[in-house]
Amino acid sequence: MNINEQVELLMQGTEYGDESLRKTMEDELRQRLIDVEKEGRKLRIYCGYDPRTSDLHIGHTVTMRKLRQFQDLGHEVIFLIGTYTSLIGDPSDKDKLRPLLSQEQTMENARTYAQQAFRVLDPAKTIIRYNHEWLSELKFADLIKLGSNFTIQQFLTREAFRKRWDGDEAIYLHEFFYAIMQGYDAFALKTDVQVGGTDQLFNIVTAARKIMGALGEKPNIGIIMSILPGTDGVVKMSKSLGNHIPLGSTPEDMYGKVMSIPDAAMGQFARLVTRWLPG
Numbered sequence: 604m605n606i607n608e609q610v611e612l613l614m615q616g617t618e619y620g621d622e623s624l625r626k627t628m629e630d631e632l633r634q635r636l637i638d639v640e641k642e643g644r645k646l647r648i649y650c651g652y653d654p655r656t657s658d659l660h661i662g663h664t665v666t667m668r669k670l671r672q673f674q675d676l677g678h679e680v681i682f683l684i685g686t687y688t689s690l691i692g693d694p695s696d697k698d699k700l701r702p703l704l705s706q707e708q709t710m711e712n713a714r715t716y717a718q719q720a721f722r723v724l725d726p727a728k729t730i731i732r733y734n735h736e737w738l739s740e741l742k743f744a745d746l747i748k749l750g751s752n753f754t755i756q757q758f759l760t761r762e763a764f765r766k767r768w769d770g771d772e773a774i775y776l777h778e779f780f781y782a783i784m785q786g787y788d789a790f791a792l793k794t795d796v797q798v799g800g801t802d803q804l805f806n807i808v809t810a811a812r813k814i815m816g817a818l819g820e821k822p823n824i825g826i827i828m829s830i831l832p833g834t835d836g837v838v839k840m841s842k843s844l845g846n847h848i849p850l851g852s853t854p855e856d857m858y859g860k861v862m863s864i865p866d867a868a869m870g871q872f873a874r875l876v877t878r879w880l881p882g
Contacts, residue, residue: 606636609676616669616875618801618829624808631824635795648673648826649681650798651734651788652720653689654712655704659719660847662831662840665875666798667723669828673796674728681730681792682720684713687738688784691777706735719850737791738784749783752817753810758782761805786810790818798826802839831875834860836868 604612610633619625639646650666652659670680689709717731758779759765767774782805789797789811797807804827812822830839833846840847848860864872873879 604676606633606640609636612676613669613672613826615880616665616829617827619804619827620801628808628824628826632796632826635824639795646673646678646795647681647793648678648796648798649683649732649789649792649794651683651685651688651785652716653685654709654716655689656842657712657715658842658847658849658851659716660840660842660849661876662833662847664723664850665828665831666800667720668876669798669826671723671725674725679730680724680728681732681794682717682724683788683792684716684731684733685785685788686710686713686733687735688781688788691781691784722850732792734784734788734791738787741787746780746783749787749814749817750779752813753779753783755779757809782806782810783814786812786814789823790815790820793820794823795821796824796826798828800828800830802830803827829871829875832868832871834863836865 610629613632614625614629617625617628619628635646648670650670652663670682674680686706686709689712690704690706713733717726717729721729759768764774764778766772785803785806789807797811799807804825807823807825807827812825815822832838833840833844834848835846838844838846842849848857852860861872
């Protein structure tokens with residue numbers, strides 16, 4: 604498959620909410636593919652999954668399937684388990700504070716994540732990493748330096764924070780750290796590409812790219828995927844909302860839950876979690 608064909612395949616299912624941003628990411632992906640071919644190496648790609656619970660669900664497979672496309676094209680894929688970022692929890696799509704978890708809880712939840720992911724990813728071609736390996740080593744001075752790259756105003760452009768601000772609801776300082784921590788993951792892994800959902804747009808396109816540039820690395824490319832709705836066909840699939848289909852479900856249970864999905868949402872499911880390609 605030539606470079607243009609790779610780009611066309613890899614950009615399928617992406618959603619940026621801005622055509623100029625999509626064009627920028629597509630152009631950068633094409634150029635990075637040209638560059639790594641000249642350098643005699645493959646792209647290095649990652650996506651992170653926070654073990655806030657012990658189950659992955661088919662909503663997670665949207666980004667996993669994109670990782671698998673990169674694997675099938677011969678590129679290097681990292682499945683990152685967010686054993687440190689999950690202590691806070693991503694506030695991106697939350698309208699209230701998420702409870703803090705202990706390190707013991709996150710490690711226990713993470714225990715089977717890799718095996719669940721291997722239902723989609725090729726285990727022989729997957730590198731498993733845990734972000735406590737580097738985030739737990741950061742000192743307070745490091746956080747000050749990283750935080751100096753951002754303003755409060757930048758964080759308040761995020762819809763979830765803006766709603767809480769406008770509603771005079773509390774926004775806690777540690778919630779701002781999440782995007783910075785995720786941005787540092789990209790730097791620590793020295794990746795070319797980061798895959799994530801539309802709820803990760805700020806974390807990937809703003810935070811990660813800015814931190815990588817500030818620390819002397821070439822900013823990575825964001826492959827931003829559409830979000831899969833839950834079995835209600837309306838809101839994001841989430842265990843906390845009870846509208847999820849666990850990857851570890853029995854075939855009978857999974858079939859029953861899929862059959863409960865409203866017809867109006869089936870187009871999204873076909874596009875995001877099957878190999879069907881629109882003509």
